[in-house]
Amino acid sequence: QQPVQSPQAVILREGEDAVINCSSSKALYSVHWYRQKHGEAPVFLMILLKGGEQMRHEKISASFNEKKQQSSLYLTASQLSYSGTYFCGTDLGSGNTGKLIFGQGTTLQVKP
Amino acid sequence: GAVVSQHPSRVICKSGTSVKIECRSLDFQATTMFWYRQFPKQSLMLMATSNEGSKATYEQGVEKDKFLINHASLTLSTLTVTSAHPEDSSFYICSARDSPGLSTDTQYFGPGTRLTVL
Numbered sequence: 612q613q614p615v616q617s618p619q620a621v622i623l624r625e626g627e628d629a630v631i632n633c634s635s636s637k638a639l640y641s642v643h644w645y646r647q648k649h650g651e652a653p654v655f656l657m658i659l660l661k662g663g664e665q666m667r668h669e670k671i672s673a674s675f676n677e678k679k680q681q682s683s684l685y686l687t688a689s690q691l692s693y694s695g696t697y698f699c700g701t702d703l704g705s706g707n708t709g710k711l712i713f714g715q716g717t718t719l720q721v722k723p
Numbered sequence: 724g725a726v727v728s729q730h731p732s733r734v735i736c737k738s739g740t741s742v743k744i745e746c747r748s749l750d751f752q753a754t755t756m757f758w759y760r761q762f763p764k765q766s767l768m769l770m771a772t773s774n775e776g777s778k779a780t781y782e783q784g785v786e787k788d789k790f791l792i793n794h795a796s797l798t799l800s801t802l803t804v805t806s807a808h809p810e811d812s813s814f815y816i817c818s819a820r821d822s823p824g825l826s827t828d829t830q831y832f833g834p835g836t837r838l839t840v841l
Contacts, residue, residue: 652832
């Protein structure tokens, strides 16, 4: 039931773009995106809801394809501060239980 | 955004001792809090759901007698790791939702507690 993220790791130069995908084998109610820096807690980026519109956080946006049961995170003109591990989380239940199951993470490294 | 705190941030203890970790929602009330565990270079794994005024619910494979959870008030949940062993060493993170029931509710994470059992 754990969502699958791809790619596992990305290395970028500052200013380049990246896409991180999150796929689930079960129907999704919502997808939550977080970024975690080493040794710190995850920081909320955005939540996408079934039937909702594409969301945006600064130069980071995300989409949610209910039919394909997947979400994609788009990082545009990446900055050094974007480095970290990105996790997508989906609700463990059939609705909005708040119990999140996270993907294995995608490590993003932005170099100068 | 809402703020969730955890205490302590880091603890080192001897094998066999018990450790208590506190999770507080500082600027909102949380009827439900969640406890996660994260091993190095791995994802976050949900351990249990902490419910104010009732018993916690545990995920499959998590021993409820080993990981005692108490949700004493609408702003405080505690996780006690009893008789800790080296394999319990991990990063423990709590989270709380600021608007449960609403479709847009967001889950905020505390800063985490790094437990090292010697």
